Amino acid sequence: MSLRQQVLTLWLAEGALDTGVVGWAFHDGTAGRGPGLPDGDPPYATGLAALEAGWILFQVPPPPAVVPGDEYATGYLTNEFVFERRIELAD
Amino acid sequence: MSEEPAGSPLDPRRAPGCATLAAPGIEPRNGRKLPAMPASDHLLTTREMARFVAEGYLRFDALVPEDIGRGVLEELPSLERAKLRQFLGKDPEAPPFALPESRMPLSRCYRDAPALGAYLRLPAVQGIIASLVGPDPLYDHDFVHHLPAGSRHEQHLHMDAVVDSTDPTFDIQLFYFPSEVRPGEGGTRFVPGSHLRRVRAEGIGRYQHVLGEQQYAGPAGTVLVFHHGMWHAGQPNPGPDRWMHKIRLNPVVPQVRLWNQDDFAGLHGDASDHVFATVTPGSVAERLRKMQPWQQGHEARYELMQRTRLWRHLSGDPGFDVDYYHTRLEGRARTLEAPGR
Numbered sequence: 001m002s003l004r005q006q007v008l009t010l011w012l013a014e015g016a017l018d019t020g021v022v023g024w025a026f027h028d029g030t031a032g033r034g035p036g037l038p039d040g041d042p043p044y045a046t047g048l049a050a051l052e053a054g055w056i057l058f059q060v061p062p063p064p065a066v067v068p069g070d071e072y073a074t075g076y077l078t079n080e081f082v083f084e085r086r087i088e089l090a091d
Numbered sequence: 092m093s094e095e096p097a098g099s100p101l102d103p104r105r106a107p108g109c110a111t112l113a114a115p116g117i118e119p120r121n122g123r124k125l126p127a128m129p130a131s132d133h134l135l136t137t138r139e140m141a142r143f144v145a146e147g148y149l150r151f152d153a154l155v156p157e158d159i160g161r162g163v164l165e166e167l168p169s170l171e172r173a174k175l176r177q178f179l180g181k182d183p184e185a186p187p188f189a190l191p192e193s194r195m196p197l198s199r200c201y202r203d204a205p206a207l208g209a210y211l212r213l214p215a216v217q218g219i220i221a222s223l224v225g226p227d228p229l230y231d232h233d234f235v236h237h238l239p240a241g242s243r244h245e246q247h248l249h250m251d252a253v254v255d256s257t258d259p260t261f262d263i264q265l266f267y268f269p270s271e272v273r274p275g276e277g278g279t280r281f282v283p284g285s286h287l288r289r290v291r292a293e294g295i296g297r298y299q300h301v302l303g304e305q306q307y308a309g310p311a312g313t314v315l316v317f318h319h320g321m322w323h324a325g326q327p328n329p330g331p332d333r334w335m336h337k338i339r340l341n342p343v344v345p346q347v348r349l350w351n352q353d354d355f356a357g358l359h360g361d362a363s364d365h366v367f368a369t370v371t372p373g374s375v376a377e378r379l380r381k382m383q384p385w386q387q388g389h390e391a392r393y394e395l396m397q398r399t400r401l402w403r404h405l406s407g408d409p410g411f412d413v414d415y416y417h418t419r420l421e422g423r424a425r426t427l428e429a430p431g432r
Contacts, residue, residue, distance in 0.1 A: 009297070013387035013388040014387075014388040014389060014390070019388060020388075022301065022302045022384070022385040022386075022387060023298045023302065023385060024300050025297055025298060025300070026299065042300070072393050072396045072397070073393075073397075074287060074288045074289070074390075074393050074394055075288050076288070076290055076294060076295065077298065078390070
């Protein structure tokens with residue numbers, strides 16, 4: 001048996017884990033031999049729904065910095081939550 | 092496109108190359124009948140400009156007549172070979188092609204490509220360009236985006252060029268598809284409403300999917316006009332050869348009220364348009380409030396502030412506001428300058 005990692009990044013509407021998914025990315029260390037994502041755009045409605053599906057949360061974003069002079073700027077999607085699943089594969 | 096009135100340049104029923112189809116007027120808040128869209132001088136209307144500010148792009152289905160499109164399809168391979176020869180040192184036998192130079196007025200470009208010139212000289216295209224960046228803007232660069240049939244090349248999401256300055260000026264990029272692009276067959280993917288985000292070009296490649304993103308599909312002759320900050324990416328092409336000409340244009344005049352002004356007074360509004368106080372149905376403010384699916388929650392407030400800032404610049408009205416965010420802060424700051432303080 002060998003262990004492989006799947007990584008799911010969810011960008012949420014706000015900083016709370018139970019807010020809606022607005023962006024996502026999936027990287028599959030099993031190269032398709034493990035389980036995929038559920039059908040749907042997005043695959044999970046919220047970050048909490050991913051937890052309930054068995055994903056392990058390992059990164060929570062810090063609150064957005066309030067930089068003087070730049071308080072109202074928009075840039076990258078701010079609420080980036082990263083999850084993983086570890087999949088055992090038969091050798 | 093369904094929200095646009097019949098006859099608008101944004102209406103897919105619009106005739107190729109023509110921006111003057113008759114259409115019913117619209118009723119603004121003061122009840123004054125506004126002129127039919129689009130404007131008879133081929134310029135964009137205030138409503139269309141507000142949409143551009145909110146979404147970062149405009150789409151004109153089947154705008155370029157098919158005979159021009161056929162000519163463009165004959166010219167693009169030569170332009171592509173000339174570009175690749177210069178870019179990659181490939182194809183030394185490529186026929187000579189008078190590539191436009193950056194900073195050249197658009198009117199002087201494409202001496203060796205009469206069909207490309209004809210497309211860019213169409214009154215409707217000239218009107219779109221003049222409304223956004225002024226008449227005869229500067230050529231920045233162009234590129235031929237050719238996806239051969241069966242191409243599996245897929246770009247990460249990106250925006251073009253480098254991190255922007257903080258001022259509200261902008262370039263436009265015209266994406267012209269001379270042939271029909273069917274759904275999933277190599278149309279450009281893009282994220283409406285992403286144009287005002289200050290990001291590095293490659294920093295957004297991590298977003299594989301964004302809620303509400305689109306992949307272009309449409310009839311031959313369609314032109315997409317993007318604010319230069321729009322997030323986008325090339326996609327695989329399981330269909331036939333797909334050709335697209337992209338050109339970036341720089342303004343040389345202040346981008347202030349360059350569009351048709353007939354509907355401006357009725358739609359522009361002022362700083363009292365505040366969703367937590369009183370709103371004006373049909374106003375520019377109402378259009379700017381309409382967010383994309385990925386712009387949810389409190390984040391939408393910051394997005395709205397950025398759109399408002401751009402509309403202030405375009406309208407030449409530094410007192411314009413939507414939902415009072417700027418006005419509240421500016422009013423309080425003025426008390427610091429009050430006499431006797």
